[in-house]
Amino acid sequence: MAGKNLLEKVWARHKVRTLPSGQDQLFIGLHLIHEVTSPQAFGMLREKGLTVRYPKRTYATADHIIPTDNVSRPLQDPLAEEMLKALETNTMENGIPYFGPESGKQGVVHVVGPEKGLTQPGMTIACGDSHTATHGAFGSIAFGVGTSQVRDILATQTMAISKPEVRRILVKGKMPEGVGAKDLILAIIGRLGVNGGLGYAYEYAGEAIEALGMEERMTLCNMSIEGGARVGYVNPDATTYEWLKGRPYVADYDSMKKFGEEMKSDSDAGFDDEVVFDAADLKPMVTWGINPGQVVSVDDELPTIESLPAEEKETASRAYDYMGFNPGEKMVGKKIDVVFIGSCTNGRLTDLREAAAIAKGNQVASGVTALVVPGSQEVAVAAEAEGLDAIFTKAGFEWRLAGCSMCLAMNPDKLSGRQLSASTSNRNFIGRQGSPTGRTLLMSPAMAASAAIAGEVVDIRKTGARS
Numbered sequence: 413m414a415g416k417n418l419l420e421k422v423w424a425r426h427k428v429r430t431l432p433s434g435q436d437q438l439f440i441g442l443h444l445i446h447e448v449t450s451p452q453a454f455g456m457l458r459e460k461g462l463t464v465r466y467p468k469r470t471y472a473t474a475d476h477i478i479p480t481d482n483v484s485r486p487l488q489d490p491l492a493e494e495m496l497k498a499l500e501t502n503t504m505e506n507g508i509p510y511f512g513p514e515s516g517k518q519g520v521v522h523v524v525g526p527e528k529g530l531t532q533p534g535m536t537i538a539c540g541d542s543h544t545a546t547h548g549a550f551g552s553i554a555f556g557v558g559t560s561q562v563r564d565i566l567a568t569q570t571m572a573i574s575k576p577e578v579r580r581i582l583v584k585g586k587m588p589e590g591v592g593a594k595d596l597i598l599a600i601i602g603r604l605g606v607n608g609g610l611g612y613a614y615e616y617a618g619e620a621i622e623a624l625g626m627e628e629r630m631t632l633c634n635m636s637i638e639g640g641a642r643v644g645y646v647n648p649d650a651t652t653y654e655w656l657k658g659r660p661y662v663a664d665y666d667s668m669k670k671f672g673e674e675m676k677s678d679s680d681a682g683f684d685d686e687v688v689f690d691a692a693d694l695k696p697m698v699t700w701g702i703n704p705g706q707v708v709s710v711d712d713e714l715p716t717i718e719s720l721p722a723e724e725k726e727t728a729s730r731a732y733d734y735m736g737f738n739p740g741e742k743m744v745g746k747k748i749d750v751v752f753i754g755s756c757t758n759g760r761l762t763d764l765r766e767a768a769a770i771a772k773g774n775q776v777a778s779g780v781t782a783l784v785v786p787g788s789q790e791v792a793v794a795a796e797a798e799g800l801d802a803i804f805t806k807a808g809f810e811w812r813l814a815g816c817s818m819c820l821a822m823n824p825d826k827l828s829g830r831q832l833s834a835s836t837s838n839r840n841f842i843g844r845q846g847s848p849t850g851r852t853l854l855m856s857p858a859m860a861a862s863a864a865i866a867g868e869v870v871d872i873r874k875t876g877a878r879s
């Protein structure tokens with residue numbers, strides 16, 4: 413009999429019962445909340461006269477609406493101030509730990525959870541945000557939930573959910589120079605499609621995955637949902653345990669490690685599906701369209717509509733109209749207006765180091781606005797201690813305060829008009845960065861920083877810009 417994979421083991425440990433609907437009632441070990449999806453959930457709780465079942469398994473921070481230039485209170489946007497106040501009241505009334513802007517611990521929820529050591533192997537984790545799979549980098553089963561599920565978890569610490577199947581994404585060999593986790597996940601989504609992972613959890617495995625640091629594993633798992641997989645995870649290993657050592661919420665390192673070893677996939681584990689990638693084939697990737705699956709390597713020609721599968725033709729045609737690009741063109745050389753380095757995909761210290769190595773001694777091209785937004789206040793402090801902020805500002809980048817910023821533009825950081833943005837975030841949907849006609853190219857921090865300096869998309873393998 414085949415062994416078990418991590419998802420099967422974690423699921424079995426957290427399943428309360430099978431519900432009449434056929435779904436499972438699953439216990440959630442860690443519930444992360446933020447200002448956008450929690451106010452209505454708390455409102456529903458109040459209406460029903462319920463309280464938060466496990467306040468000590470719930471942690472809050474504020475990210476989407478936080479301005480990145482000035483967080484003096486009251487915030488200039490009255491709606492943002494109202495949302496922040498609601499979070500403060502709800503967490504205070506319910507005894508929920510809150511990492512607010514004044515705490516020095518605030519940041520994007522998927523950066524804050526791991527850096528505090530809240531995210532640990534073998535856990536079930538939920539958050540009212542689609543990119544919760546980020547936490548799967550630690551060997552947890554983590555997924556984004558909607559507002560009514562946030563309510564259910566607040567009230568019961570459980571939720572109704574169907575168990576996904578597991579597809580192993582096996583990445584063999586070593587990644588070439590100039591290629592990283594962002595290129596890998598874009599390549600995976602490009603090949604399997606934005607709906608290819610529907611109904612699956614992705615287990616990322618193989619030599620190339622094992623070689624990734626924790627921040628890169630987070631980048632990889634973060635974008636699982638962009639490929640349709642609500643859950644993405646990497647089995648815990650020495651890299652995981654070492655990264656978690658000494659973090660504030662890792663109270664018992666040995667137990668954490670023991671549980672991780674117990675929960676990781678058995679060497680003979682079975683999977684419902686497997687797709688194999690060869691890391692040596694990977695190149696720096698750039699999106700050209702209006703979803704993350706519309707992606708090519710930087711020096712490839714954009715596809716003709718005829719060459720695409722039937723189900724992709726209509727979206728591709730819309731993408732060409734919207735972006736103003738043509739089949740047969742290459743992304744290298746496209747002039748850009750704005751660069752955004754940050755987000756829960758690429759706003760961590762190693763991402764900023766990667767970008768700073770390129771910024772050092774160079775200047776942002778004339779006419780380009782370039783923002784560097786640390787994923788959390790702790791990332792900002794660590795980056796400043798290394799002098800990264802000084803490198804960026806000297807090169808003409810703007811060094812901002814922690815938050816989601818221009819990933820979603822729920823704060824004042826927005827594109828205007830048809831500006832073309834080189835962004836390290838995770839979604840290039842129409843209007844995603846705040847302008848209904850703005851355009852987004854997703855890429856790695858090294859590619860984005862290089863684009864800022866050149867004023868256009870460059871192939872970092874040729875400029876030698878990557879450190």
Ligand code: SF4
Nearest residue numbers: 543755756816819820
């Ligand atoms: S950085 Fe972007 S994707 Fe991540 S939580 Fe914030 S808005 Fe969502």
